[in-house]
Amino acid sequence: MATVETRNIRKSFGSVQAVNGVDLSTKEGEFLVLLGSSGCGKTTLLRMIAGLEKPTSGEVLIAGEVVNEMPPRARKIAMVFQSYALYPHMTVFKNIAFPLKAQRMGTEAIRQKVEWAAGLFGIELLLHRKPRQLSGGERQRVALARAVVREPAVFLLDEPLSNLDAKLRASARDELQQFQRRIGTTTIYVTHDQVEAMGLGDRIAVMQHGKVRQIGTPMEVYDEPADTFVAAFLGSPPMNLMEGKDCLVGFRPEHFLPKEAFPMTGAAPVPFRVTRLEYLGADRLLYGVLERPFPEQKVIARLPSTVSIPIQPGERYEFVVQEKDLRFFDRDAGHRTEARPLVAQFA
Amino acid sequence: MGPLARLKYWAADRAHFAIVLAFSIFSAFPFYWMIITTFKRNSDLINRDNNPFIFNEPPTLEHLRVLFHDTLYGIWLWNTAFVGVLVVGITLILAVPAGYALARLSGRWGEHLGIGIFLTYLVPPTLLFIPLSKVVVGLGLQDSLWSLVLVYPSFTVPFSTWLLMGFFKAIPRDLEEAAMIDGYSRLGAFAKIVMPISIAGILTVVIFSFTLVMQEFVYALTFISPVKQYTVSVGVPTFLVHGDVYFWGSLMAGCFIASVPIAIVYNFFVDRFIAGFTVGAVK
Structure with a gap:
Protein backbone atom coordinates (compact mmCIF):
# COMPACT_ATOMS: atom_id res chain seq x y z
CA MET A 1 0.00 0.00 0.00
CA ALA A 2 1.10 3.50 -0.68
CA THR A 3 0.04 7.09 -1.02
CA VAL A 4 0.05 9.15 -4.17
CA GLU A 5 0.94 12.79 -4.29
CA THR A 6 1.22 15.35 -7.07
CA ARG A 7 3.04 18.64 -6.57
CA ASN A 8 2.09 21.57 -8.77
CA ILE A 9 1.80 19.21 -11.71
CA ARG A 10 1.16 20.65 -15.16
CA LYS A 11 0.69 19.25 -18.62
CA SER A 12 0.21 21.18 -21.81
CA PHE A 13 -0.40 19.85 -25.29
CA GLY A 14 0.80 22.63 -27.55
CA SER A 15 -1.05 25.73 -26.40
CA VAL A 16 -3.69 23.73 -24.51
CA GLN A 17 -3.23 23.51 -20.74
CA ALA A 18 -4.73 20.10 -19.91
CA VAL A 19 -3.60 20.04 -16.29
CA ASN A 20 -2.75 23.34 -14.73
CA GLY A 21 -0.96 23.07 -11.41
CA VAL A 22 -2.62 20.30 -9.41
CA ASP A 23 -1.62 19.55 -5.82
CA LEU A 24 -3.19 16.36 -4.64
CA SER A 25 -2.39 13.87 -1.98
CA THR A 26 -4.18 10.64 -1.13
CA LYS A 27 -4.29 9.01 2.24
CA GLU A 28 -3.21 5.43 2.81
CA GLY A 29 -5.85 3.06 1.39
CA GLU A 30 -8.11 5.91 0.37
CA PHE A 31 -10.62 5.84 -2.48
CA LEU A 32 -10.10 9.18 -4.19
CA VAL A 33 -12.35 10.18 -7.07
CA LEU A 34 -11.36 12.71 -9.73
CA LEU A 35 -14.62 14.19 -10.93
CA GLY A 36 -15.16 16.57 -13.81
CA SER A 37 -16.77 16.97 -17.19
CA SER A 38 -14.95 15.70 -20.26
CA GLY A 39 -11.87 17.70 -21.15
CA CYS A 40 -11.27 18.91 -17.60
CA GLY A 41 -7.91 17.14 -17.41
CA LYS A 42 -8.84 14.33 -15.04
CA THR A 43 -7.75 11.51 -17.36
CA THR A 44 -4.52 13.35 -18.23
CA LEU A 45 -3.81 13.68 -14.52
CA LEU A 46 -4.39 9.96 -14.04
CA ARG A 47 -2.18 9.12 -17.01
CA MET A 48 0.62 11.24 -15.57
CA ILE A 49 0.36 9.35 -12.28
CA ALA A 50 0.50 6.10 -14.29
CA GLY A 51 3.54 7.30 -16.23
CA LEU A 52 1.79 7.21 -19.61
CA GLU A 53 2.17 10.98 -19.99
CA LYS A 54 5.20 13.00 -19.01
CA PRO A 55 4.32 16.08 -16.92
CA THR A 56 5.36 19.41 -18.44
CA SER A 57 6.38 20.41 -14.93
CA GLY A 58 5.77 19.35 -11.34
CA GLU A 59 6.28 16.08 -9.52
CA VAL A 60 4.46 12.81 -9.01
CA LEU A 61 5.20 10.89 -5.83
CA ILE A 62 4.19 7.32 -5.11
CA ALA A 63 4.92 6.03 -1.61
CA GLY A 64 6.89 9.18 -0.93
CA GLU A 65 9.24 8.67 -3.85
CA VAL A 66 9.42 10.95 -6.89
CA VAL A 67 8.56 8.73 -9.87
CA ASN A 68 8.71 11.28 -12.70
CA GLU A 69 11.53 9.47 -14.44
CA MET A 70 10.24 5.95 -13.80
CA PRO A 71 8.54 4.03 -16.63
CA PRO A 72 4.97 2.85 -15.89
CA ARG A 73 6.11 -0.71 -15.21
CA ALA A 74 8.35 0.38 -12.32
CA ARG A 75 5.67 2.33 -10.46
CA LYS A 76 3.88 -0.63 -8.84
CA ILE A 77 0.56 0.57 -10.12
CA ALA A 78 -2.28 -1.19 -11.88
CA MET A 79 -4.69 0.53 -14.17
CA VAL A 80 -8.10 -0.34 -15.52
CA PHE A 81 -8.87 1.45 -18.76
CA GLN A 82 -12.23 2.71 -19.86
CA SER A 83 -12.00 0.31 -22.80
CA TYR A 84 -10.68 -2.45 -20.44
CA ALA A 85 -7.81 -2.99 -22.92
CA LEU A 86 -8.00 -6.78 -22.72
CA TYR A 87 -5.50 -8.49 -24.99
CA PRO A 88 -7.71 -9.89 -27.75
CA HIS A 89 -5.43 -12.72 -28.80
CA MET A 90 -5.13 -14.18 -25.30
CA THR A 91 -7.55 -16.17 -23.19
CA VAL A 92 -8.85 -14.72 -19.95
CA PHE A 93 -6.32 -16.85 -18.06
CA LYS A 94 -3.43 -15.48 -20.11
CA ASN A 95 -4.76 -11.94 -19.80
CA ILE A 96 -4.73 -12.19 -16.02
CA ALA A 97 -1.40 -14.02 -16.00
CA PHE A 98 0.22 -11.41 -18.25
CA PRO A 99 1.53 -9.08 -15.50
CA LEU A 100 2.84 -12.08 -13.55
CA LYS A 101 4.67 -13.40 -16.59
CA ALA A 102 6.34 -10.01 -16.87
CA GLN A 103 7.66 -10.62 -13.34
CA ARG A 104 8.97 -14.03 -14.47
CA MET A 105 6.92 -15.84 -11.85
CA GLY A 106 6.87 -19.66 -11.97
CA THR A 107 4.06 -21.48 -13.80
CA GLU A 108 2.53 -23.01 -10.67
CA ALA A 109 2.62 -19.74 -8.74
CA ILE A 110 1.01 -17.99 -11.70
CA ARG A 111 -1.78 -20.56 -11.82
CA GLN A 112 -2.52 -20.09 -8.11
CA LYS A 113 -2.50 -16.31 -8.33
CA VAL A 114 -4.72 -16.25 -11.41
CA GLU A 115 -7.22 -18.55 -9.74
CA TRP A 116 -7.19 -16.40 -6.63
CA ALA A 117 -7.83 -13.22 -8.65
CA ALA A 118 -10.48 -14.89 -10.79
CA GLY A 119 -12.16 -16.10 -7.58
CA LEU A 120 -12.33 -12.56 -6.24
CA PHE A 121 -14.49 -11.55 -9.18
CA GLY A 122 -16.33 -14.82 -9.79
CA ILE A 123 -14.89 -15.44 -13.24
CA GLU A 124 -13.27 -18.84 -12.61
CA LEU A 125 -15.42 -20.44 -15.30
CA LEU A 126 -14.41 -17.96 -17.99
CA LEU A 127 -10.65 -18.56 -17.83
CA HIS A 128 -10.43 -20.43 -21.13
CA ARG A 129 -12.45 -17.87 -23.10
CA LYS A 130 -11.24 -15.09 -25.35
CA PRO A 131 -12.27 -11.49 -24.60
CA ARG A 132 -14.57 -11.34 -27.62
CA GLN A 133 -16.65 -14.15 -26.10
CA LEU A 134 -17.41 -12.12 -22.97
CA SER A 135 -20.16 -9.68 -22.10
CA GLY A 136 -19.37 -6.12 -21.05
CA GLY A 137 -19.67 -6.92 -17.35
CA GLU A 138 -17.46 -9.98 -17.66
CA ARG A 139 -14.81 -8.02 -19.52
CA GLN A 140 -14.81 -5.45 -16.78
CA ARG A 141 -14.23 -8.16 -14.16
CA VAL A 142 -11.38 -9.63 -16.17
CA ALA A 143 -9.80 -6.18 -16.40
CA LEU A 144 -10.13 -5.79 -12.63
CA ALA A 145 -8.74 -9.27 -11.99
CA ARG A 146 -5.75 -8.47 -14.20
CA ALA A 147 -5.20 -5.29 -12.20
CA VAL A 148 -5.45 -7.02 -8.83
CA VAL A 149 -3.42 -10.11 -9.57
CA ARG A 150 0.01 -8.69 -8.85
CA GLU A 151 -1.16 -6.81 -5.75
CA PRO A 152 -0.19 -3.29 -6.80
CA ALA A 153 0.49 -0.44 -4.40
CA VAL A 154 -1.99 1.82 -6.17
CA PHE A 155 -5.03 1.25 -8.36
CA LEU A 156 -5.85 3.68 -11.12
CA LEU A 157 -9.29 3.35 -12.65
CA ASP A 158 -10.33 5.35 -15.69
CA GLU A 159 -14.14 5.37 -15.95
CA PRO A 160 -14.31 1.59 -15.64
CA LEU A 161 -18.09 1.55 -15.38
CA SER A 162 -18.98 3.83 -18.26
CA ASN A 163 -19.36 1.01 -20.79
CA LEU A 164 -21.85 -0.91 -18.68
CA ASP A 165 -25.60 -0.50 -18.90
CA ALA A 166 -27.32 1.39 -16.10
CA LYS A 167 -28.51 -1.65 -14.14
CA LEU A 168 -25.17 -3.43 -14.28
CA ARG A 169 -23.42 -0.22 -13.36
CA ALA A 170 -25.21 0.02 -10.02
CA SER A 171 -24.26 -3.50 -8.99
CA ALA A 172 -20.71 -3.12 -10.33
CA ARG A 173 -20.38 0.04 -8.26
CA ASP A 174 -21.38 -1.84 -5.17
CA GLU A 175 -18.96 -4.69 -5.89
CA LEU A 176 -16.14 -2.32 -6.68
CA GLN A 177 -16.50 -0.51 -3.38
CA GLN A 178 -16.75 -3.70 -1.33
CA PHE A 179 -13.72 -5.05 -3.10
CA GLN A 180 -11.69 -1.90 -2.52
CA ARG A 181 -12.59 -1.90 1.17
CA ARG A 182 -11.55 -5.53 1.45
CA ILE A 183 -8.12 -5.24 -0.13
CA GLY A 184 -7.58 -1.69 1.12
CA THR A 185 -5.40 -0.54 -1.76
CA THR A 186 -5.12 3.18 -2.41
CA THR A 187 -7.33 3.88 -5.39
CA ILE A 188 -7.69 6.82 -7.74
CA TYR A 189 -10.84 6.72 -9.77
CA VAL A 190 -11.70 8.99 -12.68
CA THR A 191 -15.30 9.63 -13.61
CA HIS A 192 -17.61 12.28 -15.04
CA ASP A 193 -20.59 10.71 -13.27
CA GLN A 194 -21.36 12.49 -10.01
CA VAL A 195 -23.51 9.66 -8.68
CA GLU A 196 -20.58 7.30 -9.07
CA ALA A 197 -18.26 9.81 -7.45
CA MET A 198 -20.57 10.48 -4.50
CA GLY A 199 -21.30 6.80 -3.99
CA LEU A 200 -17.76 5.47 -4.23
CA GLY A 201 -15.34 8.10 -3.07
CA ASP A 202 -13.89 8.61 0.38
CA ARG A 203 -12.99 12.00 -1.03
CA ILE A 204 -13.79 13.73 -4.28
CA ALA A 205 -11.56 16.13 -6.19
CA VAL A 206 -13.78 18.26 -8.43
CA MET A 207 -11.84 19.41 -11.49
CA GLN A 208 -12.40 22.11 -14.09
CA HIS A 209 -10.08 23.47 -16.79
CA GLY A 210 -7.14 21.45 -15.49
CA LYS A 211 -7.49 22.66 -11.91
CA VAL A 212 -8.87 21.11 -8.75
CA ARG A 213 -11.71 23.38 -7.63
CA GLN A 214 -12.41 21.55 -4.39
CA ILE A 215 -11.34 18.39 -2.66
CA GLY A 216 -13.32 16.89 0.18
CA THR A 217 -15.66 14.15 1.32
CA PRO A 218 -18.85 13.72 -0.73
CA MET A 219 -20.73 15.51 2.04
CA GLU A 220 -18.33 18.46 2.05
CA VAL A 221 -18.32 19.03 -1.70
CA TYR A 222 -22.10 18.72 -1.88
CA ASP A 223 -23.13 20.65 1.21
CA GLU A 224 -20.28 23.14 1.41
CA PRO A 225 -19.25 23.84 -2.18
CA ALA A 226 -16.14 25.98 -2.36
CA ASP A 227 -17.34 27.95 -5.36
CA THR A 228 -20.17 28.35 -7.84
CA PHE A 229 -18.65 25.82 -10.24
CA VAL A 230 -18.75 23.03 -7.66
CA ALA A 231 -22.19 24.17 -6.52
CA ALA A 232 -23.58 24.00 -10.04
CA PHE A 233 -21.67 20.87 -11.06
CA LEU A 234 -22.83 18.64 -8.23
CA GLY A 235 -26.45 17.83 -7.69
CA SER A 236 -29.09 17.06 -10.24
CA PRO A 237 -30.76 19.47 -10.75
CA MET B 1 -43.64 -14.67 -45.11
CA GLY B 2 -45.90 -13.81 -48.04
CA PRO B 3 -45.31 -15.31 -51.51
CA LEU B 4 -43.95 -12.02 -52.84
CA ALA B 5 -41.46 -11.69 -49.99
CA ARG B 6 -40.45 -15.30 -50.51
CA LEU B 7 -39.89 -14.67 -54.21
CA LYS B 8 -37.82 -11.61 -53.38
CA TYR B 9 -35.76 -13.60 -50.91
CA TRP B 10 -35.26 -16.38 -53.45
CA ALA B 11 -34.24 -13.91 -56.17
CA ALA B 12 -31.77 -12.16 -53.86
CA ASP B 13 -30.31 -15.50 -52.91
CA ARG B 14 -29.89 -16.54 -56.57
CA ALA B 15 -28.41 -13.18 -57.52
CA HIS B 16 -25.92 -13.48 -54.68
CA PHE B 17 -25.00 -16.98 -55.84
CA ALA B 18 -24.66 -15.86 -59.47
CA ILE B 19 -22.30 -13.03 -58.53
CA VAL B 20 -20.14 -15.30 -56.40
CA LEU B 21 -20.08 -17.88 -59.17
CA ALA B 22 -19.09 -15.31 -61.80
CA PHE B 23 -16.23 -14.06 -59.65
CA SER B 24 -15.08 -17.59 -58.85
CA ILE B 25 -14.93 -18.46 -62.55
CA PHE B 26 -13.16 -15.20 -63.28
CA SER B 27 -10.50 -15.97 -60.64
CA ALA B 28 -10.12 -19.66 -61.36
CA PHE B 29 -10.09 -19.46 -65.14
CA PRO B 30 -6.41 -18.45 -65.54
CA PHE B 31 -5.42 -21.46 -63.44
CA TYR B 32 -7.59 -23.77 -65.51
CA TRP B 33 -6.14 -22.34 -68.72
CA MET B 34 -2.56 -22.76 -67.46
CA ILE B 35 -3.13 -26.37 -66.39
CA ILE B 36 -4.91 -27.47 -69.56
CA THR B 37 -2.33 -25.77 -71.81
CA THR B 38 0.52 -27.34 -69.85
CA PHE B 39 -0.65 -30.84 -70.74
CA LYS B 40 -1.97 -30.25 -74.27
CA ARG B 41 -0.11 -31.48 -77.35
CA ASN B 42 1.03 -28.72 -79.70
CA SER B 43 -1.14 -30.14 -82.48
CA ASP B 44 -4.15 -29.88 -80.17
CA LEU B 45 -3.22 -26.32 -79.19
CA ILE B 46 -2.84 -24.89 -82.68
CA ASN B 47 -5.78 -26.60 -84.42
CA ARG B 48 -8.42 -23.88 -84.64
CA ASP B 49 -11.22 -26.38 -85.16
CA ASN B 50 -10.70 -27.89 -81.72
CA ASN B 51 -12.68 -26.88 -78.66
CA PRO B 52 -10.00 -24.90 -76.73
CA PHE B 53 -11.48 -25.65 -73.29
CA ILE B 54 -11.00 -29.43 -73.32
CA PHE B 55 -8.43 -32.04 -74.31
CA ASN B 56 -9.11 -33.03 -77.93
CA GLU B 57 -6.06 -35.28 -78.01
CA PRO B 58 -4.49 -37.32 -75.21
CA PRO B 59 -2.48 -35.17 -72.74
CA THR B 60 1.34 -35.03 -72.76
CA LEU B 61 4.23 -34.29 -70.39
CA GLU B 62 6.42 -33.02 -73.24
CA HIS B 63 6.11 -29.32 -72.20
CA LEU B 64 7.23 -30.08 -68.67
CA ARG B 65 10.19 -32.01 -70.04
CA VAL B 66 11.19 -29.01 -72.16
CA LEU B 67 10.81 -26.68 -69.19
CA PHE B 68 12.95 -28.70 -66.82
CA HIS B 69 15.48 -30.24 -69.24
CA ASP B 70 15.98 -27.70 -72.00
CA THR B 71 15.95 -24.64 -69.73
CA LEU B 72 17.36 -23.82 -66.27
CA TYR B 73 13.87 -23.44 -64.83
CA GLY B 74 14.74 -25.24 -61.61
CA ILE B 75 17.63 -22.86 -60.96
CA TRP B 76 15.49 -19.84 -61.80
CA LEU B 77 12.87 -21.02 -59.31
CA TRP B 78 15.57 -21.37 -56.68
CA ASN B 79 16.99 -17.92 -57.54
CA THR B 80 13.54 -16.36 -57.26
CA ALA B 81 12.92 -18.00 -53.92
CA PHE B 82 16.34 -16.92 -52.65
CA VAL B 83 15.81 -13.29 -53.61
CA GLY B 84 12.19 -13.42 -52.44
CA VAL B 85 13.00 -14.70 -48.96
CA LEU B 86 15.82 -12.21 -48.44
CA VAL B 87 13.75 -9.28 -49.71
CA VAL B 88 10.80 -10.27 -47.52
CA GLY B 89 13.15 -10.44 -44.53
CA ILE B 90 14.67 -7.03 -45.25
CA THR B 91 11.22 -5.55 -45.87
CA LEU B 92 9.91 -6.79 -42.53
CA ILE B 93 12.98 -5.58 -40.64
CA LEU B 94 12.57 -2.08 -42.09
CA ALA B 95 8.82 -1.72 -42.60
CA VAL B 96 7.55 -3.06 -39.27
CA PRO B 97 9.35 -0.51 -37.06
CA ALA B 98 8.80 2.24 -39.63
CA GLY B 99 5.07 1.53 -39.89
CA TYR B 100 4.74 1.40 -36.10
CA ALA B 101 6.61 4.65 -35.61
CA LEU B 102 4.50 6.40 -38.23
CA ALA B 103 1.28 5.02 -36.76
CA ARG B 104 2.12 6.28 -33.29
CA LEU B 105 3.75 9.55 -34.31
CA SER B 106 1.33 12.16 -33.06
CA GLY B 107 0.06 15.08 -35.10
CA ARG B 108 -0.07 15.60 -38.84
CA TRP B 109 3.58 14.71 -39.34
CA GLY B 110 3.01 10.99 -39.22
CA GLU B 111 0.27 11.14 -41.83
CA HIS B 112 2.22 13.36 -44.23
CA LEU B 113 5.35 11.29 -43.86
CA GLY B 114 3.33 8.13 -44.51
CA ILE B 115 1.84 9.56 -47.70
CA GLY B 116 5.29 10.77 -48.77
CA ILE B 117 6.72 7.30 -48.32
CA PHE B 118 3.87 5.79 -50.24
CA LEU B 119 4.41 8.22 -53.13
CA THR B 120 7.95 6.92 -53.65
CA TYR B 121 6.37 3.58 -54.47
CA LEU B 122 4.65 5.20 -57.44
CA VAL B 123 7.89 6.13 -59.23
CA PRO B 124 8.12 3.45 -61.97
CA PRO B 125 11.12 1.09 -62.25
CA THR B 126 11.44 2.07 -65.92
CA LEU B 127 12.67 5.46 -64.68
CA LEU B 128 14.57 4.26 -61.64
CA PHE B 129 16.61 1.49 -63.24
CA ILE B 130 18.98 3.99 -64.90
CA PRO B 131 20.21 5.70 -61.71
CA LEU B 132 19.99 2.43 -59.80
CA SER B 133 22.21 0.69 -62.35
CA LYS B 134 24.94 3.19 -61.44
CA VAL B 135 24.50 2.25 -57.78
CA VAL B 136 24.59 -1.46 -58.59
CA VAL B 137 27.74 -1.13 -60.71
CA GLY B 138 29.33 1.14 -58.12
CA LEU B 139 28.89 -1.59 -55.53
CA GLY B 140 30.13 -4.23 -57.95
CA LEU B 141 26.87 -6.18 -57.75
CA GLN B 142 26.11 -6.39 -61.49
CA ASP B 143 25.27 -9.90 -62.75
CA SER B 144 24.65 -11.01 -59.16
CA LEU B 145 21.39 -11.84 -57.44
CA TRP B 146 22.51 -9.53 -54.64
CA SER B 147 21.80 -6.57 -56.92
CA LEU B 148 18.13 -7.55 -56.80
CA VAL B 149 18.27 -8.11 -53.03
CA LEU B 150 19.54 -4.54 -52.80
CA VAL B 151 17.13 -2.92 -55.24
CA TYR B 152 13.82 -4.69 -54.61
CA PRO B 153 13.30 -3.30 -51.09
CA SER B 154 13.16 0.14 -52.76
CA PHE B 155 9.61 -0.68 -53.81
CA THR B 156 8.58 -3.29 -51.21
CA VAL B 157 9.51 -1.21 -48.16
CA PRO B 158 7.48 1.94 -48.97
CA PHE B 159 4.32 0.05 -49.76
CA SER B 160 4.69 -2.32 -46.80
CA THR B 161 5.39 0.56 -44.43
CA TRP B 162 2.25 2.28 -45.57
CA LEU B 163 0.22 -0.90 -45.31
CA LEU B 164 1.49 -1.77 -41.83
CA MET B 165 0.91 1.79 -40.67
CA GLY B 166 -2.79 1.23 -41.32
CA PHE B 167 -2.77 -2.03 -39.36
CA PHE B 168 -0.93 -0.54 -36.39
CA LYS B 169 -3.21 2.48 -36.34
CA ALA B 170 -6.18 0.17 -35.96
CA ILE B 171 -4.74 -1.26 -32.74
CA PRO B 172 -5.98 0.76 -29.75
CA ARG B 173 -3.19 2.50 -27.86
CA ASP B 174 -4.80 1.30 -24.64
CA LEU B 175 -3.54 -2.22 -25.33
CA GLU B 176 0.10 -1.16 -25.47
CA GLU B 177 -0.31 1.12 -22.50
CA ALA B 178 -1.91 -1.67 -20.49
CA ALA B 179 1.05 -3.90 -21.34
CA MET B 180 3.45 -1.16 -20.32
CA ILE B 181 1.72 -0.83 -16.98
CA ASP B 182 1.59 -4.62 -16.64
CA GLY B 183 5.38 -4.72 -16.60
CA TYR B 184 6.77 -4.44 -20.11
CA SER B 185 8.81 -1.80 -21.90
CA ARG B 186 7.44 -0.26 -25.09
CA LEU B 187 9.48 -2.77 -27.08
CA GLY B 188 8.18 -5.62 -24.95
CA ALA B 189 4.60 -4.41 -25.37
CA PHE B 190 5.18 -4.22 -29.10
CA ALA B 191 6.52 -7.76 -29.29
CA LYS B 192 3.97 -9.33 -26.94
CA ILE B 193 0.82 -7.45 -27.93
CA VAL B 194 1.12 -5.44 -31.14
CA MET B 195 2.91 -8.05 -33.24
CA PRO B 196 0.58 -10.98 -32.50
CA ILE B 197 -2.48 -8.81 -33.15
CA SER B 198 -1.10 -7.52 -36.45
CA ILE B 199 -0.21 -10.96 -37.74
CA ALA B 200 -2.71 -10.55 -40.59
CA GLY B 201 -0.96 -7.36 -41.68
CA ILE B 202 2.47 -8.92 -41.44
CA LEU B 203 1.32 -11.91 -43.51
CA THR B 204 -0.06 -9.49 -46.09
CA VAL B 205 3.31 -7.81 -46.31
CA VAL B 206 5.09 -11.16 -46.68
CA ILE B 207 2.86 -12.31 -49.50
CA PHE B 208 2.75 -8.94 -51.18
CA SER B 209 6.52 -8.47 -51.16
CA PHE B 210 7.13 -12.00 -52.36
CA THR B 211 4.66 -11.58 -55.22
CA LEU B 212 6.25 -8.29 -56.26
CA VAL B 213 9.66 -9.96 -56.33
CA MET B 214 8.33 -12.84 -58.43
CA GLN B 215 6.79 -10.62 -61.07
CA GLU B 216 9.52 -7.96 -61.26
CA PHE B 217 11.00 -7.83 -64.77
CA VAL B 218 12.82 -4.56 -65.55
CA TYR B 219 15.49 -4.66 -62.82
CA ALA B 220 16.04 -8.39 -63.18
CA LEU B 221 16.54 -8.00 -66.92
CA THR B 222 18.87 -5.00 -66.80
CA PHE B 223 21.09 -5.89 -63.85
CA ILE B 224 21.70 -9.57 -64.64
CA SER B 225 23.06 -11.19 -67.82
CA PRO B 226 24.24 -14.74 -66.90
CA VAL B 227 21.45 -17.25 -67.54
CA LYS B 228 22.27 -19.06 -64.31
CA GLN B 229 21.43 -15.93 -62.31
CA TYR B 230 18.04 -15.35 -63.96
CA THR B 231 14.83 -15.26 -62.00
CA VAL B 232 11.64 -16.93 -63.24
CA SER B 233 10.16 -13.68 -64.51
CA VAL B 234 13.11 -13.10 -66.87
CA GLY B 235 14.10 -16.68 -67.68
CA VAL B 236 10.70 -17.93 -68.77
CA PRO B 237 9.92 -15.27 -71.43
CA THR B 238 13.55 -15.12 -72.57
CA PHE B 239 13.93 -18.83 -73.25
CA LEU B 240 10.42 -19.92 -74.12
CA VAL B 241 9.72 -17.23 -76.68
CA HIS B 242 11.99 -17.61 -79.71
CA GLY B 243 11.31 -14.72 -82.04
CA ASP B 244 7.65 -15.16 -82.86
CA VAL B 245 7.56 -18.79 -81.75
CA TYR B 246 5.87 -19.20 -78.39
CA PHE B 247 6.35 -22.42 -76.42
CA TRP B 248 2.86 -22.06 -75.01
CA GLY B 249 2.73 -25.31 -73.12
CA SER B 250 6.06 -24.75 -71.34
CA LEU B 251 5.28 -21.07 -70.75
CA MET B 252 2.04 -21.97 -69.03
CA ALA B 253 3.73 -24.73 -67.02
CA GLY B 254 6.39 -22.25 -65.87
CA CYS B 255 3.78 -19.75 -64.77
CA PHE B 256 1.58 -22.34 -63.12
CA ILE B 257 4.34 -23.88 -61.03
CA ALA B 258 5.50 -20.46 -59.85
CA SER B 259 2.03 -19.20 -58.96
CA VAL B 260 0.57 -22.21 -57.12
CA PRO B 261 2.54 -21.88 -53.85
CA ILE B 262 1.60 -18.20 -53.58
CA ALA B 263 -2.04 -19.00 -54.31
CA ILE B 264 -2.10 -21.63 -51.54
CA VAL B 265 -0.45 -19.33 -48.98
CA TYR B 266 -2.80 -16.55 -50.01
CA ASN B 267 -5.86 -18.69 -49.39
CA PHE B 268 -4.58 -19.64 -45.98
CA PHE B 269 -4.02 -15.99 -45.14
CA VAL B 270 -7.40 -14.80 -46.39
CA ASP B 271 -9.06 -16.88 -43.67
CA ARG B 272 -6.90 -15.29 -40.98
CA PHE B 273 -7.63 -11.89 -42.36
CA ILE B 274 -11.40 -12.32 -42.39
CA ALA B 275 -11.46 -13.73 -38.87
CA GLY B 276 -11.02 -10.15 -37.63
CA PHE B 277 -9.82 -11.30 -34.28
CA THR B 278 -9.30 -7.87 -32.78
CA VAL B 279 -13.03 -7.80 -32.09
CA GLY B 280 -13.59 -7.72 -28.33
CA ALA B 281 -10.31 -6.00 -27.55
CA VAL B 282 -11.98 -2.84 -26.43
CA LYS B 283 -15.58 -2.01 -25.49
Missing part, protein backbone atom coordinates in the same frame (compact mmCIF):
# COMPACT_ATOMS: atom_id res chain seq x y z
CA PRO A 238 -27.90 21.75 -9.69
CA MET A 239 -27.91 24.41 -7.00
CA ASN A 240 -30.10 27.45 -7.73
CA LEU A 241 -28.04 30.63 -7.82
CA MET A 242 -29.70 34.04 -7.41
CA GLU A 243 -28.04 37.37 -7.93
CA GLY A 244 -28.25 39.43 -4.76
CA LYS A 245 -27.08 42.95 -4.04
CA ASP A 246 -23.45 42.18 -3.28
CA CYS A 247 -23.22 38.42 -3.65
CA LEU A 248 -24.71 35.29 -5.23
CA VAL A 249 -27.14 33.34 -3.10
CA GLY A 250 -27.38 29.61 -3.65
CA PHE A 251 -29.74 26.94 -2.40
CA ARG A 252 -30.34 23.34 -3.40
CA PRO A 253 -33.65 22.47 -5.12
CA GLU A 254 -34.49 20.01 -2.34
CA HIS A 255 -34.22 22.79 0.25
CA PHE A 256 -36.67 25.01 -1.61
CA LEU A 257 -40.04 23.81 -0.37
CA PRO A 258 -43.59 25.07 0.07
CA LYS A 259 -44.08 27.09 3.21
CA GLU A 260 -46.54 24.50 4.52
CA ALA A 261 -43.74 21.95 4.69
CA PHE A 262 -42.00 24.05 7.37
CA PRO A 263 -44.76 25.15 9.73
CA MET A 264 -42.28 26.20 12.42
CA THR A 265 -39.78 28.22 10.44
CA GLY A 266 -39.42 31.94 10.72
CA ALA A 267 -37.81 32.23 7.30
CA ALA A 268 -39.17 34.88 4.95
CA PRO A 269 -41.52 33.50 2.28
CA VAL A 270 -40.29 33.51 -1.33
CA PRO A 271 -43.00 33.96 -3.97
CA PHE A 272 -42.58 31.30 -6.64
CA ARG A 273 -44.64 30.98 -9.83
CA VAL A 274 -44.53 27.39 -11.09
CA THR A 275 -44.37 27.13 -14.88
CA ARG A 276 -43.77 23.43 -15.35
CA LEU A 277 -43.99 20.29 -13.27
CA GLU A 278 -42.15 17.00 -13.77
CA TYR A 279 -43.39 13.99 -11.85
CA LEU A 280 -40.47 11.59 -11.32
CA GLY A 281 -42.03 9.13 -8.90
CA ALA A 282 -39.85 9.67 -5.86
CA ASP A 283 -39.74 13.41 -6.47
CA ARG A 284 -41.56 16.22 -8.17
CA LEU A 285 -39.43 18.78 -9.99
CA LEU A 286 -41.00 22.24 -10.15
CA TYR A 287 -39.65 24.69 -12.71
CA GLY A 288 -40.63 28.30 -12.26
CA VAL A 289 -39.65 31.92 -11.67
CA LEU A 290 -39.26 33.96 -8.51
CA GLU A 291 -41.39 37.05 -8.03
CA ARG A 292 -40.80 40.40 -6.36
CA PRO A 293 -39.04 41.40 -4.20
CA PHE A 294 -36.74 38.71 -5.54
CA PRO A 295 -35.22 39.01 -9.03
CA GLU A 296 -37.38 37.43 -11.69
CA GLN A 297 -35.17 34.42 -12.12
CA LYS A 298 -35.66 30.78 -13.07
CA VAL A 299 -35.24 28.31 -10.22
CA ILE A 300 -35.99 24.65 -9.67
CA ALA A 301 -37.57 23.05 -6.62
CA ARG A 302 -37.44 19.38 -5.82
CA LEU A 303 -40.24 18.08 -3.66
CA PRO A 304 -39.90 14.58 -2.23
CA SER A 305 -42.97 12.42 -2.60
CA THR A 306 -43.48 12.78 1.17
CA VAL A 307 -44.48 16.41 0.56
CA SER A 308 -47.88 15.83 -0.94
CA ILE A 309 -49.09 19.43 -1.16
CA PRO A 310 -50.94 19.84 -4.48
CA ILE A 311 -49.13 22.08 -6.98
CA GLN A 312 -50.48 23.33 -10.31
CA PRO A 313 -48.39 24.83 -13.12
CA GLY A 314 -49.24 28.51 -13.68
CA GLU A 315 -50.08 29.13 -10.02
CA ARG A 316 -48.15 31.21 -7.51
CA TYR A 317 -47.02 29.70 -4.21
CA GLU A 318 -45.12 30.76 -1.16
CA PHE A 319 -41.92 28.78 -0.77
CA VAL A 320 -39.19 29.00 1.83
CA VAL A 321 -35.51 28.17 2.22
CA GLN A 322 -34.14 27.82 5.72
CA GLU A 323 -31.27 30.15 6.58
CA LYS A 324 -28.95 27.22 7.27
CA ASP A 325 -29.43 25.95 3.71
CA LEU A 326 -28.38 29.18 2.05
CA ARG A 327 -24.88 29.47 0.57
CA PHE A 328 -23.28 32.76 -0.40
CA PHE A 329 -20.72 33.27 -3.13
CA ASP A 330 -18.63 36.16 -4.33
CA ARG A 331 -20.28 37.74 -7.37
CA ASP A 332 -17.14 38.09 -9.47
CA ALA A 333 -14.72 35.38 -8.32
CA GLY A 334 -17.44 32.83 -7.50
CA HIS A 335 -15.84 31.61 -4.27
CA ARG A 336 -17.72 31.12 -0.98
CA THR A 337 -18.26 34.15 1.24
CA GLU A 338 -19.66 34.51 4.73
CA ALA A 339 -23.37 34.06 5.40
CA ARG A 340 -25.58 37.16 5.59
CA PRO A 341 -29.30 37.83 5.97
CA LEU A 342 -31.27 36.90 2.88
CA VAL A 343 -33.79 39.71 3.07
CA ALA A 344 -31.07 42.37 3.02
CA GLN A 345 -29.91 41.08 -0.35
CA PHE A 346 -33.24 41.67 -2.03
CA ALA A 347 -34.67 44.63 -0.11
